Amino acid sequence: MEEVQLLGFWPSPYSYRVIWALKLKGVKYEYIEEDLRNKSDRLLQYNPVHKKIPVLVHGGKPIAESLVILEYIEETWPQNPLLPKDSYERALARFWIKFGADKGPIFSAFFRSTKEELDQNAIKEIAEYLKILEEQALGDKKFFGGDNIGLVDIAYGWLCHWFIGMEEMGGVKLLVPSTVPRLHAWAENFKQLPIIQENLPDYTKLLAHFKSLREKTTGYDAR
Amino acid sequence: MAEENKVSLHGFFASPYVRRVDLALKFKGIPYEYVEEDLKNKSSLLLKYNPVHKKVPVLVHNGKPIVESLVILEYIDETWKNGPRFLPEDPYKRAQIRFWASFVHQQVFENMVLILKTDGEAQEKTVKEVSEKLSLLEEGIKSIFPEGIPIINQENVGLLDILIVSTFGSYKAQEEVLGLKLIDPEKTSPLLFSRLKALLELHVVKGALPPHEKVVGALKFMRQNALNSASV
Numbered sequence: 001m002e003e004v005q006l007l008g009f010w011p012s013p014y015s016y017r018v019i020w021a022l023k024l025k026g027v028k029y030e031y032i033e034e035d036l037r038n039k040s041d042r043l044l045q046y047n048p049v050h051k052k053i054p055v056l057v058h059g060g061k062p063i064a065e066s067l068v069i070l071e072y073i074e075e076t077w078p079q080n081p082l083l084p085k086d087s088y089e090r091a092l093a094r095f096w097i098k099f100g101a102d103k104g105p106i107f108s109a110f111f112r113s114t115k116e117e118l119d120q121n122a123i124k125e126i127a128e129y130l131k132i133l134e135e136q137a138l139g140d141k142k143f144f145g146g147d148n149i150g151l152v153d154i155a156y157g158w159l160c161h162w163f164i165g166m167e168e169m170g171g172v173k174l175l176v177p178s179t180v181p182r183l184h185a186w187a188e189n190f191k192q193l194p195i196i197q198e199n200l201p202d203y204t205k206l207l208a209h210f211k212s213l214r215e216k217t218t219g220y221d222a223r
Numbered sequence: 224m225a226e227e228n229k230v231s232l233h234g235f236f237a238s239p240y241v242r243r244v245d246l247a248l249k250f251k252g253i254p255y256e257y258v259e260e261d262l263k264n265k266s267s268l269l270l271k272y273n274p275v276h277k278k279v280p281v282l283v284h285n286g287k288p289i290v291e292s293l294v295i296l297e298y299i300d301e302t303w304k305n306g307p308r309f310l311p312e313d314p315y316k317r318a319q320i321r322f323w324a325s326f327v328h329q330q331v332f333e334n335m336v337l338i339l340k341t342d343g344e345a346q347e348k349t350v351k352e353v354s355e356k357l358s359l360l361e362e363g364i365k366s367i368f369p370e371g372i373p374i375i376n377q378e379n380v381g382l383l384d385i386l387i388v389s390t391f392g393s394y395k396a397q398e399e400v401l402g403l404k405l406i407d408p409e410k411t412s413p414l415l416f417s418r419l420k421a422l423l424e425l426h427v428v429k430g431a432l433p434p435h436e437k438v439v440g441a442l443k444f445m446r447q448n449a450l451n452s453a454s455v
Contacts, residue, residue: 049326049359063318065325075314091289091298098291099275132275 004029007043007055009036010201011209013158014066018054020154021070023195025077067097070151082150096137096144097155103129107166112214115171126174134183142189153190160187161200165207169214230255233269233281235262236433237441239332240292241280242389247299249427250380251306293328296382309382316367320382323363327386330356335390335397335405339442340449350403357411364414372414375421387415388422388432396438400446 006022006029008015022029034043034053046055046062055062056069058076063069074082084090106125113119133156138144144152159175164187167173177184190196232248232255234241248255260269260279272281272288282289282298289295300309310317334356337349364372364383373379391406398404408416422428432438 049363058315061315063315063322065322068318068321068325071321072314072318075317087298087301088284088287088289090301091294094294094297095289095291098294136275 003057003059005032005057006030007032007034007046007053007057009034009053011206012053013162015054016199016201017066017154017157018056018069018073019199020157020195021073021082021151023199024082024149025073025080027073027077067101067155070154074151082145082154084145084150093144093150093152096133096152099132099137100155107163110170111166111210113170113172118170118172123172123174127179130174130180130183134180138182138186140182143186149190149193153186157190157196159183160191160196161203162206165203165210168207169210229283229285231258231283232256233258233260233266233272233283234279235260237438237445238279239389240278242392242431243292243385244280244282244295244299246385246388246427246431247296247309249431250377250385251299251303253299253303293324296385300382307378307380309380309385311381319367323360323367324382324386326356326360326363327383327390331360332386332390338401338405339397339446341453342450350405353405354407354411357406357415361412361414364418372418375418375425377425377427380422380425384418384422387419388428391415391419392423392428392432393435393438393442394419396435396442399439400442 004022004027006015006018008018008031010033019031032042034040036053039051043053043055044051046057047053047064050064052064054066054069055064056072057063058072063072070082083093106122106129109119109122110126113122137152141147143149144156163175167175175184175187191200230248230253232241232244234245234257236259245257258266258268260266262279265277269279269281270277272283273279273290276290278290280290280292280295282295284298284302289298296309310320331353334349334353338346338353341349367383375384394406406412406416406419423432
């Protein structure tokens with residue numbers, strides 16, 4: 001059997017995207033925890049360009065960048081497809097995945113926003129962003145992928161756990177039924193799927209990690 | 224009965240993102256209608272086709288819009304299997320190409336845009352960053368082609384080639400407007416530069432790139448706008 005390893009970091013949502021995809025496909029893998037404050041030679045060798053996790057190593061060959069890894073997993077293990085067959089539908093899925101990837105800065109700003117000093121601009125932008133996701137990406141579907149989850153759900157999965165933690169820290173709730181009822185329902189449904197539920201970092205530990213990150217005003221090295 | 228394959232591209236002549244799609248269509252020999260958009264007065268069609276970003280390029284295939292240049296390139300490659308395949312068959316090689324495509328798109332190109340839009344210390348800092356990224360890219364190109372890069376022709380252009388032409392193809396105009404060299408063909412980027420030169424010789428590329436003076440004009444305009452609004 002081909003050897004698959006995943007270099008990850010326990011609080012990283014990017015790590016979890018890869019974990020979810022591997023589990024959904026039933027791919028056996030070895031998980032290796034990396035200490036990002038003290039990067040291993042292995043990580044530096046496997047991802048010399050960015051020196052970040054996640055890195056998937058398959059048969060000794062490394063792949064970096066979570067979204068690139070997701071496409072690789074989809075192509076290498078075609079069982080339980082996570083992208084539509086139709087190329088137009090696939091282009092739409094990729095568009096929405098990219099839409100999520102581009103919004104890093106506003107979430108970083110929200111992360112640094114505190115009860116004492118709310119970043120109103122970040123809050124406004126995120127509220128708009130969530131509305132677009134609900135109205136144009138999700139619509140009336142249960143999941144972004146339709147009746148079953150796909151790569152788009154995996155890409156946005158961080159909203160149902162990590163973003164909730166950010167909301168709690170900032171004292172501002174944005175993913176709420178009063179403004180985005182369908183997206184809120186999506187987050188609940190996504191989180192309740194056994195594969196997701198069984199593969200999430202401990203919430204309390206995550207909040208503690210967020211608090212210490214904010215104090216250092218440095219982010220962690222993942223993409 | 225054969226279904227009509229109607230393709231149109233909404234673009235702006237100076238946009239490198241549009242250039243990517245334009246090149247892809249030309250390399251595949253796909254007939255299409257080009258619609259030049261006035262970005263200060265966007266057409267209602269554009270707003271209808273790209274309500275989220277309201278930007279070009281937009282590819283419309285049989286009435287259905289696709290946006291985001293890299294997404295469009297993969298769509299074209301999957302839909303028209305004739306002509307050069309932009310992505311290889313092997314999933315690992317595909318991953319390598321996608322990794323470097325994303326690198327050129329985000330790490331290199333977006334910083335080059337910053338260089339155009341800034342001056343002084345901010346610009347200097349970004350120029351250094353781009354130089355570092357180009358060194359990494361040079362290593363990346365070596366790693367993708369461990370046995371040396373094959374000779375380029377119109378049958379074997381790939382996704383990275385399209386990005387290289389759209390990002391660096393107007394390098395002379397960029398140098399003229401900025402008064403500095405971005406690609407160093409000797410020290411930092413010999414492979415990249417030789418690949419670029421080979422690509423610029425291709426018939427399709429010669430026909431696709433806008434004239435030097437037009438690009439200089441567009442770049443100067445963008446730079447002025449950015450520097451003016453920065454000082455407000």
